[in-house]
Each structure stands twice: as structure tokens, then as C-alpha cells.
Amino acid sequence: MIIARVLGVRLRVNVLFFFLLVLYAVAGLLAEAVIMFAAVVLHELWHMIVALGHGFDIEEVELLPFGGVARLKGLIEVNPVAEFRTSLTGPLASMTIAVVAFGMFAALGRLGPYARLFVLSNLSIGLFNLMPVIPLDGWRMLRASLVGRIGFVAGGKTSTRISGAVLAVMSAAILVAVVLGLVSAVTLAVVVFLIVAARRERANGAYVLFRYLIRRESEILTDRIMAVQQLVATKDVTIREVLQFITPRRYHMIVVLDSDLETLGTIGEKQLLDSLLAGNGDVPLEYLL
Ligand SMILES: [Zn+2]
Numbered sequence: 001m002i003i004a005r006v007l008g009v010r011l012r013v014n015v016l017f018f019f020l021l022v023l024y025a026v027a028g029l030l031a032e033a034v035i036m037f038a039a040v041v042l043h044e045l046w047h048m049i050v051a052l053g054h055g056f057d058i059e060e061v062e063l064l065p066f067g068g069v070a071r072l073k074g075l076i077e078v079n080p081v082a083e084f085r086t087s088l089t090g091p092l093a094s095m096t097i098a099v100v101a102f103g104m105f106a107a108l109g110r111l112g113p114y115a116r117l118f119v120l121s122n123l124s125i126g127l128f129n130l131m132p133v134i135p136l137d138g139w140r141m142l143r144a145s146l147v148g149r150i151g152f153v154a155g156g157k158t159s160t161r162i163s164g165a166v167l168a169v170m171s172a173a174i175l176v177a178v179v180l181g182l183v184s185a186v187t188l189a190v191v192v193f194l195i196v197a198a199r200r201e202r203a204n205g206a207y208v209l210f211r212y213l214i215r216r217e218s219e220i221l222t223d224r225i226m227a228v229q230q231l232v233a234t235k236d237v238t239i240r241e242v243l244q245f246i247t248p249r250r251y252h253m254i255v256v257l258d259s260d261l262e263t264l265g266t267i268g269e270k271q272l273l274d275s276l277l278a279g280n281g282d283v284p285l286e287y288l289l
Contacts, residue, residue: 009048010060016193017065032117037063039094039121043129044068046093047086047137054082055282065193067129067137069201079240079282080144087140094126133170133194134163135201148279156214167194213243216273226251233257235264235286239272242285256285265289 004011024033047070057073076083098119105115129137146155171191177183229250252269267288
């Protein structure tokens with residue numbers, strides 16, 4: 001559900017999170033709910049600042065019980081360094097806030113139950129998000145560093161496999177703990193949340209486009225004949241920006257213009273994809289001519 005629009009960014013609260021907050025409020029724990037919500041918003045805010053600093057526009061932010069997902073205009077996946085930094089910032093900020101808040105409240109001698117909850121909420125959001133499981137920050141960091149080393153295709157596959165393995169081990173461990181009565185059955189909600197969130201991630205537009213681009217060359221070779229889609233772009237437009245205009249079953253030719261709208265040259269889609277897969281998604285078109 002969409003709750004607000006701040007500076008053009010859609011702010012969405014996940015239904016599961018919303019019910020959790022309502023449940024807390026109904027149980028007379030409104031202050032607790034507000035504290036948890038604040039910790040999630042603070043976490044997400046830092047992701048947004050770093051993403052904006054790397055030149056990405058944010059389309060939507062969805063707040064989940066353990067953090068959030070910022071959906072960006074443009075593919076941060078094509079810039080592993082920006083993706084790694086943006087992902088790392090959230091957990092780092094949450095844990096820093098926890099430590100600073102703890103120090104502050106302790107120094108003031110006000111380490112009451114609300115202060116403790118604020119510290120614990122930030123700490124647990126920070127630690128939880130470091131897990132290499134889709135769609136958490138830890139997984140994004142893992143993918144970005146693998147992509148930088150072994151390329152997009154292998155990096156994407158390996159990070160997805162690691163995520164699946166970690167989730168399987170974690171689910172089994174939680175299940176055993178529930179059966180043994182070590183933790184309450186509510187803990188299983190974490191597993192459900194992660195499975196649902198992973199599905200959402202796979203349905204997310206940027207993810208779909210990214211997977212599609214990786215398989216793009218084989219599509220051309222299978223179809224063998226395709227209509228041409230002409231695009232016109234100024235020389236400062238980056239590969240990442242052009243990719244948002246890529247449509248299936250069309251081969252794209254990009255006419256590059258200078259600031260006087262004179263034609264500098266034409267770039268074929270293959271050149272774009274090659275640069276993208278080499279990790280140069282942020283290169284302006286003029287460098288490809
Ligand atoms: Zn995060």
C-alpha cells in the first residue's frame with residue numbers, strides 16, 4: 001500500500017509490515033511500533049542518500065518489517081561499485097546508530113525500555129540485512145562483488161545459489177528450534193517473509209530487465225530476423241539510461257547527437273550489451289563511438 005509521495009518518491013508500506021504495526025498498536029504497544037518503524041525508515045534513508053549520490057533516481061521505497069527495498073530508476077546492477085556501496089550503507093548505518101544511541105542513552109543514564117528497544121531494533125535490522133539472502137543487502141553486496149570478479153552471468157547465478165543454500169540452512173535451523181521449543185513459532189514468519197520478498201524481487205522490473213539483457217544475444221540468434229528500433233540520444237546519456245528503452249523483439253540502433261543536435265554517429269545494440277557485460281554501464285555513449 002502506498003502511503004505517501006515524498007519528492008517524487010513513492011513510499012510504500014508492505015502489507016505484512018502494516019499489519020504487524022497495527023497488531024502492535026492494538027495490543028497497546030504503539031510506542032514500540034513507532035520505534036520499530038523509525039529504525040526501518042532510518043535504515044532506508046541511508047540507502048537512498050548513497051543511491052542519490054551515485055546519480056540514481058529513486059522511484060519507490062517499500063518498507064518491510066526488517067528494512068526496505070528501494071526501487072531505482074535505472075539499473076544499479078550494471079554498476080557493481082555503486083550497488084556494493086549503496087547496499088553496505090544501510091546495515092552500516094543501522095549498526096552505527098545502535099552503538100551511538102546506546103552510548104548516548106547510557107551516558108545520559110536513560111537506558112529505559114524504549115531506548116533499549118530502539119538500540120536493539122537498529123542492531124537487529126543491521127545484522128539481519130547482512131545475510132546473503134535475496135533480497136537483503138548482504139546478498140546485493142555478494143552479487144556486486146562477484147559480478148566485479150567473474151562477470152554478470154556467473155556472478156548472478158552464483159549469488160542466487162548461495163542465497164538459496166543459506167535460506168535452506170536457516171529455515172531448517174529455525175524449524176528445528178521451533179520443534180525443540182527454543183524459539184516461538186512466530187519466528188517462522190521470518191522465513192515466509194524472505195520467501196515472499198525473494199519472489200517480489202524476481203518480479204521487480206529492474207531485475208527482469210537485467211536477466212533479459214543477459215539473455216538478449218541468444219534471443220537475436222534464435223529469432224534471426226528482427227525489426228529495428230531507432231533511438232536518438234545525446235552523447236552524455238549513459239548505457240544504463242539507454243537500457244531502459246530496450247524492448248523485446250527489436251534490435252536497437254542509437255543515433256548519438258552532440259549538444260548542437262548534430263549526428264556524431266550510430267551505435268548498435270551489440271556494442272551496448274558488450275560494454276554493459278564488461279561492467280561499463282555508466283559510460284556515456286560518446287565513448288562508444
Ligand atoms: Zn537495507
